[in-house]
Every structure is written in structure tokens, then in C-alpha cells.
Amino acid sequence: xxxxTQSPSTLSASVGDRVTITCRASQHVSNxxxxxxxxxxxxxxxxxxxxxxxxxxxxxxxSGSGFGTEFTLTISSLQPDDFATYYCQQxxxxxxxxxxxxxxxxx
Amino acid sequence: xxxxxxxxxxxxxxxxxxxxxxxxxGFTFLSYGMHWVRQAPGKGLEWVAFISYDGGKEYYAExxxxxxxxxxxxxxxxxxxQMNRLRSEDTGLYYCxxxxxxxxxxxxxxxxxxxTLVTVSS
Numbered sequence: 001x002x003x004x005t006q007s008p009s010t011l012s013a014s015v016g017d018r019v020t021i022t023c024r025a026s027q028h029v030s031n032x033x034x035x036x037x038x039x040x041x042x043x044x045x046x047x048x049x050x051x052x053x054x055x056x057x058x059x060x061x062x063s064g065s066g067f068g069t070e071f072t073l074t075i076s077s078l079q080p081d082d083f084a085t086y087y088c089q090q091x092x093x094x095x096x097x098x099x100x101x102x103x104x105x106x107x
Numbered sequence: 108x109x110x111x112x113x114x115x116x117x118x119x120x121x122x123x124x125x126x127x128x129x130x131x132x133g134f135t136f137l138s139y140g141m142h143w144v145r146q147a148p149g150k151g152l153e154w155v156a157f158i159s160y161d162g163g164k165e166y167y168a169e170x171x172x173x174x175x176x177x178x179x180x181x182x183x184x185x186x187x188x189q190m191n192r193l194r195s196e197d198t199g200l201y202y203c204x205x206x207x208x209x210x211x212x213x214x215x216x217x218x219x220x221x222x223t224l225v226t227v228s229s
Contacts, residue, residue: 001169032212032213034215034216043220043221044152044204045219046215046219049207049217055217087152089152089215089216091215092212094157095154095166096142096154101151101152
């Protein structure tokens with residue numbers, strides 16, 4: 001099975017900061033990679049699919065890049081609403097492994 | 108608009124069974140594959156199971172294979188998860204999630220419900 005590894009596990013940042021989260025796949029997954037945002041008590045939200053395509057309605061400060069085994073999620077200017085936990089997920093195979101998550105905290 | 112509403116969670120003893128449901132609305136349910144994903148307390152997301160648009164294909168995580176069964180009733184726009192021989196490590200918030208396409212590979216999850224809590228404890 002494909003394993004997904006995210007780094008860092010926790011990230012402390014301030015409003016206005018540029019933030020980057022990395023996701024690595026144990027095998028090549030092409031660009032079949034999605035990013036989700038989780039907040040307590042709310043349904044998870046799709047941010048990006050196909051590694052770099054922004055989901056409709058997601059602010060343009062979110063962007064994704066990568067191909068194969070290395071991917072990044074970037075928030076260009078962190079906003080108060082962005083403090084949350086972020087997960088990557090590969091969907092190249094039927095077993096849709098998630099990364100372990102990156103919690104973005106207020107510095 | 109798209110809505111997924113899970114139900115059926117609760118407290119259950121180890122070794123017993125529980126059935127979850129997910130009522131879907133706002134989209135053509137019979138055209139899309141569906142997933143169950145869970146999150147144990149303090150842990151990350153874990154994909155649990157997938158069923159194709161017509162119920163013809165089912166896939167499971169190794170951790171639940173042989174104990175859990177995913178199914179759907181397209182006439183009722185409802186997804187199910189039958190959980191048997193439950194263990195303490197099955198405790199968590201169970202999300203129903205919609206696939207972006209009819210099958211599994213190359214289709215991502217594009218919408219999630221808010222989840223239903225399952226607690227396995229004696």
C-alpha cells in the first residue's frame with residue numbers, strides 16, 4: 001500500500017505569513033493528490049485536487065504543486081480562518097491513504 | 108446543495124455490531140461512488156471503504172476487511188456501513204464522503220458529511 005508522509009506535523013505561524021506544507025508518497029502517484037482542511041466540529045473541506053487545481057470557492061491564497069512523489073500546499077498569506085489541520089490524500093489507487101496531518105497553529 | 112447526513116453512531120461493546128447510515132441529497136446519488144472515512148480521537152484521517160456508483164465494486168482498508176461491509180440503496184439515496192466484531196480501535200468519528208466520479212481510481216473525495224461518533228467500549 002502507498003504511504004503518505006506530511007511535514008511538519010505542527011506549524012506555528014502568524015496572520016500574513018506564507019506557509020508551506022509538504023507531502024511525500026512512498027510510490028509514484030502521478031498528480032492524483034488532493035488536499036483537505038479540517039476544523040473541529042465541521043465537515044472536512046476539499047481545497048485542491050489533481051495536485052494543483054483549486055476547488056471552486058476556495059480562496060486563491062491556497063495553491064498546490066508537485067508530481068510523482070513530492071507535493072506541496074502553500075498558503076500565500078495566512079488568514080485567521082486558515083488555522084486548522086490540513087491533510088493530503090493520494091487517489092491513484094483504490095486504498096486512498098491520507099497523510100498524518102499538519103496542524104497550523106497561531107504563533 | 109449537496110448534503111450528506113450520517114446517523115447510527117453510539118456506544119457499543121467490543122465484539123458487537125453497529126450499522127451506520129448516510130442520507131444523501133442535492134446530487135444524483137446513483138451516479139457517484141461513495142466512501143466511509145474515520146478519525147480516531149486525537150488521530151488523523153483513515154480511509155475505511157469505498158463502493159462504486161452501482162454497488163458493483165467494493166474496496167476496504169486492511170484494518171476492517173472481513174468485519175465491515177459497505178452497501179448502498181440508490182432508490183433511497185442512502186449509503187450504509189455494517190460494522191461487525193467491533194474493537195476498541197474502531198472508536199472514532201465516521202464520515203460519509205462523496206467521490207468526484209463513479210469509480211475509485213483517479214477520483215477524489217469532493218464532499219463530506221459532518222460525521223457520526225462510534226465508541227467501542229465495555
